[in-house]
Amino acid sequence: MYKVNENYLKLPGSYLFSTIAKKVSEYSESNKDADIIRLGIGDVTRPITKTVIEAMHKAVDEMGNADTFRGYAPDLGYSFLRETISKKVYEPLSVKVDPDEIFVSDGAKSDSGNIQELFGADNKIAVTDPVYPVYVDSNVMAGRCGTYDKDTEKWSNVIYLPCTAENGFVPAFPEERPDVIYLCLPNNPTGTTLKKEELQKWVDYANENGCLIIFDAAYEAYISESDVPHSIYECDNARNCAIEIRSFSKNAGFTGVRLGYTVVPKDIKNDGASLHDMWARRHGTKFNGAPYIIQRAGEAVYSEDGQKEVKELISYYMRNAKVIREGLKDAGYDVYGGVNAPYIWLKTPDNMTSWEFFDYLLKEKNIVGTPGSGFGPSGEGYFRLTAFGTYENTLKALERIKK
Ligand code: PLP
Numbered sequence: 373m374y375k376v377n378e379n380y381l382k383l384p385g386s387y388l389f390s391t392i393a394k395k396v397s398e399y400s401e402s403n404k405d406a407d408i409i410r411l412g413i414g415d416v417t418r419p420i421t422k423t424v425i426e427a428m429h430k431a432v433d434e435m436g437n438a439d440t441f442r443g444y445a446p447d448l449g450y451s452f453l454r455e456t457i458s459k460k461v462y463e464p465l466s467v468k469v470d471p472d473e474i475f476v477s478d479g480a481k482s483d484s485g486n487i488q489e490l491f492g493a494d495n496k497i498a499v500t501d502p503v504y505p506v507y508v509d510s511n512v513m514a515g516r517c518g519t520y521d522k523d524t525e526k527w528s529n530v531i532y533l534p535c536t537a538e539n540g541f542v543p544a545f546p547e548e549r550p551d552v553i554y555l556c557l558p559n560n561p562t563g564t565t566l567k568k569e570e571l572q573k574w575v576d577y578a579n580e581n582g583c584l585i586i587f588d589a590a591y592e593a594y595i596s597e598s599d600v601p602h603s604i605y606e607c608d609n610a611r612n613c614a615i616e617i618r619s620f621s622k623n624a625g626f627t628g629v630r631l632g633y634t635v636v637p638k639d640i641k642n643d644g645a646s647l648h649d650m651w652a653r654r655h656g657t658k659f660n661g662a663p664y665i666i667q668r669a670g671e672a673v674y675s676e677d678g679q680k681e682v683k684e685l686i687s688y689y690m691r692n693a694k695v696i697r698e699g700l701k702d703a704g705y706d707v708y709g710g711v712n713a714p715y716i717w718l719k720t721p722d723n724m725t726s727w728e729f730f731d732y733l734l735k736e737k738n739i740v741g742t743p744g745s746g747f748g749p750s751g752e753g754y755f756r757l758t759a760f761g762t763y764e765n766t767l768k769a770l771e772r773i774k775k
Pocket of ligand 1: 414478479480481482484504556560588590618619620621627631632
């Protein structure tokens with residue numbers, strides 16, 4: 373009999389969002405008139421903008437013409453997109469990222485899940501806690517996380533870096549040295565960020581201790597404060613120790629069309645091995661390139677009109693974030709995030725657990741959010757609301773909460 377990858381069997385049961393979906397569907401079955409407002413999942417709701425759609429239409433037409441048809445895309449991405457990213461994303465930050473250090477992909481989830489293939493089998497990872505669950509789960513699948521303790525909800529071979537109201541959501545350096553450190557900034561789910569000087573300390577720590585940083589900047593477009601870095605490469609010597617992952621999902625609304633990229637600087641070397649060359653090898657073997665039509669759409673995001681439209685999208689969501697943040701504060705909640713990110717993180721009232729507060733909001737207010745404990749043990753006692761709903765629904769939800 374063949375054997376399965378038993379690491380998959382170690383993953384604890386139902387995924388957070390399927391549990392939420394089940395609870396919501398059970399509730400609506402027995403409360404058919406309930407007007408449920410969903411401020412739970414991190415998917416966008418605004419359509420893709422005009423300039424980007426036009427670029428897609430043009431690319432579709434090219435695909436239907438023998439003279440302009442394109443087959444397989446280059447594994448690492450079309451140079452028109454990689455050059456545009458280098459020029460429009462990194463040059464304005466005065467950061468050096470060459471086009472051939474940019475690997476275009478079908479999104480940040482794939483990249484943040486796949487990047488662990490470059491790590492040694494016994495490498496120890498550190499994650500900020502709470503955080504996007506993909507980092508830990510993908511390392512569990514690769515057999516790198518040890519055993520799961522149901523009581524503490526922790527993996528024995530993972531270093532957790534708690535980020536809570538007590539430490540201002542700034543993780544402390546761990547007592548034990550990790551090999552790889554995942555940082556997600558601005559953070560999903562807390563919506564908080566690190567200032568440049570705080571991030572610089574992590575870069576220095578990584579360089580001094582021989583660690584690799586995986587920096588997930590999927591929410592970079594939401595940064596509004598000037599002392600928050602948009603890229604880890606704004607920090608000195610980050611090119612020696614950091615890989616940066618970006619997405620077109622949350623800035624340009626590409627969650628349904630799929631596009632992202634990862635920067636692997638050529639300067640990251642370990643014992644003579646180049647992570648850049650390894651990631652290129654991995655891409656070449658396992659990925660046949662993001663679709664031409666979507667890469668043209670990605671290029672259009674950086675056109676003058678595309679950038680204006682992206683700014684409007686972000687403003688739309690950030691207006692929601694402000695409504696949620698201020699509404700919750702008025703209602704007496706302790707609230708975090710929502711300034712540089714579309715996520716608002718709140719402390720549950722009256723020492724409720726995250727799931728107790730989920731049930732309360734669903735049943736008493738007909739609002740769906742996400743229990744903080746689903747993002748890691750330090751998320752217990754917290755709750756996430758997202759700014760990705762419509763403005764009207766967001767206003768309505770906050771009126772209900774304030775009542
Ligand atoms: N990284 C973080 C931190 C996220 O929150 C998400 C989506 O919610 C992703 C990556 C996934 O991005 P993409 O849609 O590009 O796969």
